[in-house]
Amino acid sequence: xxxxxxxxxxxxxxxxxxxxxxxxxxxxxxxxxxxxxxxxxxxxxxxxxxxxxxxxxxxxxxxxxxxxxxxxxxxxxxxxxxxxxxxxxxxxxxxxxxxxxxxxxxxxxxxxxxxxxxxxxxxxxxxxxxxxxxxxxxxxxxxxxxxxxxxxxxxxxxxxxxxxxxxxxxxxxxxxxxxxxxxxxxxxxxxxxxxxxxxxxxxxxxxxxxxxxxxxxxxxxxxxxxxxxxxxxxxxxxxxxxxxxxxxxxxxxxxxxxxxxxxxxxxxxxxxxxxxxxxxxxxxxxxxxxxxxxxxxxxxxxxxxxxxxxxxxxxxxxxxxxxxxxxxxxxxxxxxxxxxxxxxxxxxxxxxxxxxxxxxxxxxxxxxxxxxxxxxxxxxxxxxxxxxxxxxxxxxxxxxxxxxxxxxxxx
Amino acid sequence: xxxxxxxxxxxxxxxxxxxxxxxxxxxxxxxxxxxxxxxxxxxxxxxxxxxxxxxxxxxxxxxxxxxxxxxxxxxxxxxxxxxxxxxxxxxxxxxxxxxxxxxxxxxxxxxxxxxxxxxxxxxxxxxxxxxxxxxxxxxxxxxxxxxxxxxxxxxxxxxxxxxxxxxxxxxxxxxxxxxxxxxxxxxxxxxxxxxxxxxxxxxxxxxxxxxxxxxxxxxxxxxxxxxxxxxxxxxxxxxxxxxxxxxxxxxxxxxxxxxxxxxxxxxxxxxxxxxxxxxxxxxxxxxxxxxxxxxxxxxxxxxxxxxxxxxxxxxxx
Numbered sequence: 001x002x003x004x005x006x007x008x009x010x011x012x013x014x015x016x017x018x019x020x021x022x023x024x025x026x027x028x029x030x031x032x033x034x035x036x037x038x039x040x041x042x043x044x045x046x047x048x049x050x051x052x053x054x055x056x057x058x059x060x061x062x063x064x065x066x067x068x069x070x071x072x073x074x075x076x077x078x079x080x081x082x083x084x085x086x087x088x089x090x091x092x093x094x095x096x097x098x099x100x101x102x103x104x105x106x107x108x109x110x111x112x113x114x115x116x117x118x119x120x121x122x123x124x125x126x127x128x129x130x131x132x133x134x135x136x137x138x139x140x141x142x143x144x145x146x147x148x149x150x151x152x153x154x155x156x157x158x159x160x161x162x163x164x165x166x167x168x169x170x171x172x173x174x175x176x177x178x179x180x181x182x183x184x185x186x187x188x189x190x191x192x193x194x195x196x197x198x199x200x201x202x203x204x205x206x207x208x209x210x211x212x213x214x215x216x217x218x219x220x221x222x223x224x225x226x227x228x229x230x231x232x233x234x235x236x237x238x239x240x241x242x243x244x245x246x247x248x249x250x251x252x253x254x255x256x257x258x259x260x261x262x263x264x265x266x267x268x269x270x271x272x273x274x275x276x277x278x279x280x281x282x283x284x285x286x287x288x289x290x291x292x293x294x295x296x297x298x299x300x301x302x303x304x305x306x307x308x309x310x311x312x313x314x315x316x317x318x319x320x321x322x323x324x325x326x327x328x329x330x331x332x333x334x335x336x337x338x339x340x341x342x343x344x345x346x347x348x349x350x351x352x353x354x355x356x357x358x359x360x361x362x363x364x365x366x367x368x369x370x371x372x373x374x375x376x377x378x379x380x381x382x383x384x385x386x387x388x389x390x391x392x393x394x395x396x397x398x399x400x401x402x403x404x405x406x407x408x409x410x411x
Numbered sequence: 412x413x414x415x416x417x418x419x420x421x422x423x424x425x426x427x428x429x430x431x432x433x434x435x436x437x438x439x440x441x442x443x444x445x446x447x448x449x450x451x452x453x454x455x456x457x458x459x460x461x462x463x464x465x466x467x468x469x470x471x472x473x474x475x476x477x478x479x480x481x482x483x484x485x486x487x488x489x490x491x492x493x494x495x496x497x498x499x500x501x502x503x504x505x506x507x508x509x510x511x512x513x514x515x516x517x518x519x520x521x522x523x524x525x526x527x528x529x530x531x532x533x534x535x536x537x538x539x540x541x542x543x544x545x546x547x548x549x550x551x552x553x554x555x556x557x558x559x560x561x562x563x564x565x566x567x568x569x570x571x572x573x574x575x576x577x578x579x580x581x582x583x584x585x586x587x588x589x590x591x592x593x594x595x596x597x598x599x600x601x602x603x604x605x606x607x608x609x610x611x612x613x614x615x616x617x618x619x620x621x622x623x624x625x626x627x628x629x630x631x632x633x634x635x636x637x638x639x640x641x642x643x644x645x646x647x648x649x650x651x652x653x654x655x656x657x658x659x660x661x662x663x664x665x666x667x668x669x670x671x672x673x674x675x676x677x678x679x680x681x682x683x684x685x686x687x688x689x690x691x692x693x694x695x696x697x698x699x700x701x702x703x704x705x706x707x708x709x710x711x712x713x714x715x716x717x718x719x720x721x722x723x724x725x726x727x728x
Contacts (some may be wrong), residue, residue: 062692064479064480064692064695065479065691065692067480068479068480068695071480089480089695090480092481093478093480093481094481094482095480175565184673184675184676185673234564234565235564235582235584235587236563236564236565236584238584238587238676239584239586239587239592239672239675239676241673241675367694369693369694369695370693370694373693374689374693374694375673375674375675376673376674376675376678376681376685376689376693377693381677381678384675384676384677385677389677
């Protein structure tokens with residue numbers, strides 16, 4: 001008897017859940033890097049009282065494997081914010097829905113961030129819509145600049161000025177350092193723009209050829225080796241894979257570091273005592289570059305809740321949505337209303353937005369993760385070996401060979 | 412051989428049979444063998460569901476080009492052929508071998524003396540036993556995170572503490588150089604894992620009848636001789652178990668390298684499992700990762716057989 005009742009209950013359960021289905025909250029994933037922005041963003045959206053979203057934050061470097069596992073188990077979220085770098089890989093693996101029908105109803109579509117759209121396109125379809133933009137910039141501590149006798153309103157415009165400022169700040173002594181970049185990770189976002197700003201390229205335009213060994217890259221490495229030799233960076237940079245990238249700067253102990261718009265949000269909300277300025281990442285003799293990053297909104301192939309997701313997309317592209325991005329440490333993606341969206345925000349966001357608009361680039365490669373993201377991959381290894389090691393030529397030759405091998409294997 | 416069954420006047424119920432075999436009456440022979448099967452059934456089910464089935468699946472995957480996202484394609488044994496020229500994997504295997512040898516020797520060098528120390532009743536022996544075993548109940552992940560923090564050159568514990576003690580004059584970043592980082596991780600693992608070996612060896616030591624050692628002492632055997640001819644032969648099986656567990660854990664080491672140095676510095680600490688993880692989840696080649704896993708499993712089985720053979724107890728001893 002008991003068993004039968006139990007069976008009966010089990011059989012009616014699916015029917016119940018089908019009935020409840022339309023009221024269930026939308027499931028959404030976002031990577032931990034953007035947690036600061038997306039949490040209040042979703043809260044604001046949910047507070048409107050219509051469609052509800054259940055947000056899960058996934059550790060950034062585990063996003064792809066978590067999603068793959070969930071997709072295989074048919075428990076993928078309805079939609080997610082995907083590091084735009086991964087959009088080509090997801091789209092070509094047939095995991096996403098084509099969103100191009102929506103774009104016809106978006107009069108502002110052409111003003112959406114080109115970098116995002118470019119990475120979202122595949123075979124004439126559009127698998128990703130821009131959600132938030134990000135870019136790398138140089139931030140500097142104005143208080144330390146002043147103490148070191150530098151003009152806090154005149155940020156460095158070339159490598160010589162960076163080195164000079166770093167040495168003067170280090171000369172203040174104690175645990176105050178001139179410069180900080182993680183040595184063993186997060187090197188694409190931070191070091192690629194240094195090479196780019198110097199006119200260097202690491203991949204050919206079609207992504208098929210590695211061009212690591214160039215005078216421009218050698219100069220960029222020489223610039224960092226010099227900073228390291230002058231002891232303006234703390235020793236802990238060598239082993240830092242990224243978690244401590246902002247720690248020293250937030251504590252007011254680091255003069256300059258390379259970071260992104262997200263850091264403006266972190267610093268202003270959590271470390272209001274740090275008085276800092278933002279400036280583009282300069283080249284050896286001026287000019288600048290930035291790593292254009294950010295997130296795309298992508299929709300899982302299996303979901304049937306497109307109208308509800310569309311509601312979220314429309315909110316994201318409203319002036320309110322675009323303003324929220326800037327408020328919590330990201331950049332708007334709608335060019336036509338970006339200035340209006342940032343008007344009430346910290347003006348430093350505009351500096352980042354400008355650096356991205358005028359000098360922003362994103363490498364497109366189907367093996368991006370292997371080449372640039374992997375903590376054991378050739379880019380991070382080159383960064384660590386060539387800057388902090390003794391064999392620059394060997395490190396560069398090895399990186400060139402490994403890059404090319406990984407690219408060849410994928411084709 | 413079947414022993415003559417007792418003439419049954421009536422058929423036993425299964426409860427009686429269970430009771431009888433639990434009391435140890437009558438060997439589990441002949442038709443009673445099903446009882447034994449019944450008793451290990453839950454274990455068999457678990458083994459099938461969580462080991463055999465996944466193993467077969469991994470074997471099947473290893474015959475495919477199986478991307479993390481996308482459709483798998485059957486390629487036969489090509490993954491295994493790729494393995495032969497994959498220098499990265501061979502480097503990782505070599506590192507795992509080096510690590511296994513060093514950490515196993517280190518663990519036993521610590522575990523043996525400590526096991527002898529806590530074997531006999533002495534003041535505070537309970538405290539020492541607990542203290543030696545306590546790190547084992549910590550997760551390896553938490554222990555590794557703790558180690559990262561303790562080793563941090565600026566706001567950790569080791570550097571500032573050693574400076575206060577006057578042993579070093581400036582902070583040392585152990586995790587910066589390959590050799591010192593390797594030693595640092597070995598120290599952490601010995602601290603964390605030797606408790607298991609201590610407890611195993613302790614049970615072995617305590618199972619030795621004291622009369623044997625007394626008799627040996629009376630016959631004039633000295634400390635080392637007593638260990639060589641009495642103690643060690645009698646704890647041989649326990650030692651083999653502790654050794655195999657330690658070697659297996661070390662060959663499969665991953666967490667500590669992933670958490671403490673992310674395989675660095677300078678990729679010097681990429682273990683075999685780390686390489687498999689990178690292949691599967693960074694390069695997204697699940698099929699090839701599966702093939703590497705199968706190879707590692709075969710190697711591990713081989714290692715265990717060799718160890719069991721070397722430490723076998725001869726018949727009649």
